[in-house]
Amino acid sequence: xxxxxxxxxxxxxxxxxxxxxxxxxxxxxxxxxxxxxxxxxxxxxxxxxxxxxxxxxxxxxxxxxxxxxxxxxxxxxxxxxxxxxxxxxxxxxxxxxxxxxxx
Numbered sequence: 483x484x485x486x487x488x489x490x491x492x493x494x495x496x497x498x499x500x501x502x503x504x505x506x507x508x509x510x511x512x513x514x515x516x517x518x519x520x521x522x523x524x525x526x527x528x529x530x531x532x533x534x535x536x537x538x539x540x541x542x543x544x545x546x547x548x549x550x551x552x553x554x555x556x557x558x559x560x561x562x563x564x565x566x567x568x569x570x571x572x573x574x575x576x577x578x579x580x581x582x583x584x585x
Contacts, residue, residue: 532560 528535555566
């Protein structure tokens with residue numbers, strides 16, 4: 483099954499998500515090497531079992547793009563994810579955002 487959604491309604495992805503929940507609730511995308519998870523309970527399990535399900539993309543890929551993905555907040559496993567998220571949270575407080583918009 484192909485992950486790519488039909489583009490008859492590009493601003494409404496929900497019909498595509500419903501089709502995927504029925505046809506392929508967990509799909510390994512051969513092109514990107516990533517997995518797509520479409521059912522709520524499955525998503526909850528993936529998010530709560532970080533020792534079993536790693537969001538790491540690029541893995542041991544030594545290429546520039548592989549290293550970029552390996553160092554991303556989105557793809558970091560705990561405890562590194564918490565460290566990076568803490569830094570980002572501090573940088574984007576309402577006060578910090580307001581101060582930057584005054585420049």
